[in-house]
Amino acid sequence: MKNPTLLQAFHWYYPDGGKLWPELSERAASFNEMGINMVWLPPASKGASGGYSVGYDSYDLFDLGEFDQKGSVATKYGDKSQLLSAIDALQKAEIAVLLDVVVNHKMGADEKEAIRVNRVVEHDRTQIDEAVIDCEAWTRYTFPARNGQYSKFIWDFKCFSGIDHIENPEEDGVFKIVNDYTGDGWNDQVDDEMGNFDYLMGANIDFRNRAVTEEIKYWARWVMEQTHCDGFRLDAVKHIPAWFYKAWIDHVQEVAPKPLFIVAEYWSHDVEKLQQYLAQVDGKSMLFDAPLHMKFHEASQQGRDYDMREIFTGTLVEADPFHAVTLVANHDTQPLQALEAPVEPWFKPLAYALILLRENGVPSVFYPDLFGASYEDTGGDGETYRIDMPVIDKLDLLLIARQRFAHGVQTLWFDHPNCIAFSRSGTEENPGCVVVMSNGDEGEKRLTLGENYANKRWRDFLGNRDEQVVTDENGDGTFSCHGGSVSVWVIEEAL
Template sequence: MKNPTLLQCFHWYYPTGGELWPEVEALAPSLNEIGINMVWLPPAYKGASGGYSVGYDTYDLFDLGEFDQKGSVATKYGDKAQLLAAINALKEHNIAVLLDVVVNHKMGADEKEALRVQRVDEQDRTQIDEEIIECEAWTRYTFPVRAGQYSQFVWDYKCFSGIDHIENPTEDGVFKIVNDYTGEGWNEQVDDELGNFDYLMGANIDFRNHAVTEEIKYWARWVMEQTGCDGFRLDAVKHIPAWFYKAWDRACSGGGPAAAVYCSGILVP
């Protein structure tokens, strides 16, 4: 596609109620008429806040508005059937589709686990306290309602490198999880803001765990097959190791065309 015109089809304050997907479906013909040939849709999967989620509090990537999880079947934007109808309408009018996605972290875990953590200086993440704290944290994702459909992968504390809340003792902050993958600290090849900006929020996904990266690549192929979308807009990229994007691109497109824009700090025109 030469010189595509991209339209962002949502905003942060879009109202709840599941009306975006039908709205996009209805708008597809007129978008084509005014010269739009690519659209950017919001996260289509279930967030931790269910039908109220904008989509950046990732819970279950495989729930596109199909399962009664987190208090609703539909996402904030509609159910899976409405999503597919919207994408089909766009494709019928020669409009490519990008889905927004957050693979940096998870929120809304199903179970707590006993684990060990270390306190981290929130203003300098390279400063990690030597004390090991025995505690509990919400780090186990089993997706009991989906019950293994589409993926049987269970996320546990070995899939994550950090969290922001522990219990027994109860404390908020930034904590590095102690497991088989975090012995050398945070992931490298991330933004150097705050010393190392691997950790952002929630349960921070650790890309050094090979099973985790394979699951994320599997999901990318799955969602492209399920929806017919043409690609993704990746959120929170500066918190994810740069090497992962080549692997992601190969998994999604076989090394085909890809574009990236990464901005850090304040941009002045």
């Protein structure tokens, strides 16, 4: 795959009503034309809120919009036949398809069970009260509408380590399920935030139960056979023991008919934690570069006060470029969501140029940045907000530039706090480019590109600058950009 480029093909507030799968079928050819060659789909299985579920309140992994469960047959995005048609259309357009794997927790149980629990201190999960509470909880999943089709597995309290709501007595909080089948305490090899971040929400799946891990492996084989997907995006892995995903990834790669692209979401701004996780899974997954996203957020907030020379310091793409999936935004960081840290629209063209045109990492593009989004939701203060996410200026051209000009050896000129530049040398088959950007005033760089680029005429592919640049007999030239902007200079004959 030449210059792999991933599209996150949804956002948190994508409209319900079964519109997404048909939209992806219609857009498949245009995705290919704009330079996208991988698409990450939202969770395709039935969530606890049925046709309104974004997909992360996982209920039944084996219901891809086929059974009348949780108030609807279709998911928010469409029914199973529409899903399969979308995948087929994308793959025919030479676009690989990644499915979202949500196996940290389950929600929307079918029945209550009598269980025993210990209270847990919410901000320090290692503090587990010795007192045992007899109660009831929604921990039994029988999927009566599916009636054993595809899988006869019944989930009960023995499959879970924790819960956030009990009845008789009724209480909310974090509760450790007393479970003789898997032992005391929480899983190891999870993030150490809150002491131990095994528990996140809902009925927390316990991977020490071998029947559970075998069922999730079986589901992976089943979903690959049903969809013929090309890879997976793994949700919330900081809450799931690394030893489980190491074994799971080994299994799916072994049984898959082709090598799978796998990227995991470990949302931490500490690059050492990301590197530790990669070591625990033997480097068998890529990770989203959350530290780089935070750098982009901070740079967009601080404007000219941000030192652009440090934009990659402490990021995964700097420390381990072969395992980094770079991003400017996602469904969790968009306004009014849990990890809200939006990158301001003025800075997004600079950020996208940095991930799309440099040689390091696999870049991910966010659906609203290409197509826009408008929505309303309640903020943390209880007030209702109207959010408009605009189409990002020149992002379509940056995607095309990645495929046409992001080739060859990379040279960096990160030598000024506001104006930085880099070049790609090109190859025998493909031309290169010079990228200049400034987060302050209008900027320029006097660059030496070498004799191969002597006496060449250059134009800004993005059209932000009107002038031509002509390099001299040594390949030296002065390349400019507007303030708060980016220009991608390419040889005139390559246009």
